[in-house]
Amino acid sequence: MPQGDKSKYTDKQKRKAAHIEESYEARGVPEEEAEARAWATVNKQSGGGEKSGSGRRKNETAKRADRKDSARRAAATRQGHSPNRGSAQARRESGSTSLAELSRADLLERAAELGVRGRSRMRKAELIEALS
Incomplete structure (x- = not known):
């Protein structure tokens, strides 16, 4: 047992x-x-015994802070601002970026736009070579 x-x-x-x-x-x-x-x-x-109910471990102050943060992020999204917008995405949109500075996800996105075959199995270096 x-x-x-x-x-x-x-x-x-x-x-x-x-x-x-x-x-x-x-x-x-x-x-x-x-x-x-x-x-x-x-x-x-x-999580083990006697853990029924949701949110048992958080106190009211933590819950209030989480709700406030969630509301702030939702408002920013509604206004067209992405709260998780990274600098690589900003560089890509500005057009002044080298492929090496982009993340693999960004490179995959570009490869999809260009119709590169086999892109999903490529490593970052292979994506850079295919996009060059």
Whole structure:
């Protein structure tokens, strides 16, 4: 049996672990391994025992700050400003950039615009060579 006391888990978490364990056993996984994997899955999904409810770990001040930040970013997006706009994107739009300064994602975008075949499998250096 996996380590630890299972009494702290909710009934829902216990049912979920039992269902996952049955699924693993049906696929031929040994019983002990299936149980360990099931509890590992429950822990990964819910963070362990007695963790029901959303946002339990944040205090009101942190929640308020997150809401304010989210509202600020939404307002900036509505006004046409991207909050995550990087300098590589700004250089690309200004037209004064060398290909080496761009990220691989930016190079992929340019390659798509030009119809470069096989671009999705290319490394950054290969993309630069194909775009040159």
